[in-house]
Amino acid sequence: MIDVNCYIGAYPFRELPHPEPAVLVRVLEREGIERAWVGHLPTAFHRDVAAGNEALFAALEPHRAMLDPAPAIRPDWPHWERALASVHALGARAVRAYPAQWGMGPHDARLARLAGACGEIGLPLVLTTRFEDARQRSAIDVSPDLGGAHVRAVVRADPRVEVIVTAAGRALIEESHWGLTAEEQSRLTWDISWIWGPPEDDLAHLLRTVGADRFVFGSGWPLRLIQSPIANLELLPEDVRRLHLAEL
């Protein structure tokens, strides 16, 4: 199993216990998770992502047997295409973008160009719905949650782009998935980190309706407990417990 939604580094709005790669490796080993795609959390809030990406690659270097870099690329920054080529050459497993934090609307042409560029070189584009529950955010953390319009627009931007959306709930997943053609749906995958389990059983419902092949394992560590999506899988009702999530 691969966790596609991990980070290292500090979060601007609260203290996180030990957001370091060595700790992440221990956590993954403890939980029996083979690998993780790892972003650099502070970079989501930076204007220039270059320094954060450098820090990410450097920090993960001793742990590349388990940790794959997922650097951020801002398509509103000069020479972002070079930055994308560079992280690709360095072995990035995916690219992260944060349109809500970067002030990019759903139909921002720069976001579409990033999607096309990722599609061209075969790197998945990871979008983040939220870092924290909206009810606890700092007064200066005014970025909205990622919306369905963003998701649909990015998927439609280029027929080659593979999109993974993390930390979405049932409503966003359904309005996005059912708002796309079958071909577009096949290029959109969701992590399960923020989907409710029993008794509402949103995850079970989505596995039955949207399909298990559209979901991957993700946790949101170090913001959130990695035990939660594991527990969610274990508590699935019998008819969906043995379904396999997508493999990336």
Added chain:
Amino acid sequence: MVDESLAPLAGVTPLVDVHAHFYHPASGRSDWERVNTARLRAGERIGIRVHIASILGSWGHTSPTYFPSPRDITAGNDAMLAIANANPDRIRCYASVNPNDSTHAREEIARCVERGAVGIKLAASRRADDELLDPIADEAARRGLPVLHHIWQHRTREWPGQEISDGADLGRLADRHPRTSFILAHLGGGGDWAHSCAAVADIENISIDLSGSGVDRGMLDLAYATVGASRMLWGCDITMETGLAKLRALEAVGLDDDEIAEVRWRNAARIFPHNALPGIPTSGVAARHTNTNMRVPG
């Protein structure tokens, strides 16, 4: 040979969910029975020995969830009592009340306790530190019942649909009623949990329930550091996978087996009435129990 697929995911040590909810036909959702069944199914899988639950009126169908009418309060409590009576080996209930009608609230507590309720549920009909809650807190102390109070972790503004309270508001009520046991609801249920931990750290008659959909890393660590294992209660509220996750995380946070047992069941056994929880041993926890069922702080 033990079939591991049937073993409870959280082990066989007693486990009490102090914050559960059920639905009923007047809840306004057609799948109410499915959700109730799913809670019991997941509870069996986790290994929950007792669900202590409430129904908040009509859940908004015929009066607002957090401002329920007296009629809906009574109907909801009746439905909850019926569910508990149908599952005497695994479900207990709170008497849910709206303090804006003091007479009805006290009558409802008496009626529900007579029929088996083991605690009082206050939601968000009136701010926690309002004097209208005093007679309810007095009644709780007199009867030895804990009060589970819905909390928004750090109230920075008013929110629609509820007169929300936070840890500081509950702290003022608890200070006025030192003989009453209060449960600060769902630390992971939304808002800034760090504020709540700080607000109630020194108030010995407030315990914190860990339920809620939030699974922020650092939350359990801070609760443990500020109120300690003896004032932490395990619960799920409306997401049970997060409850199981937080239970498993307690070990990583640093609680030893004895402290985890406190959180799983012993603290609940202390603050709920003696022998009120089916299958929960009282041996070893009775030392803090008084003849009047009132919790002795500390």
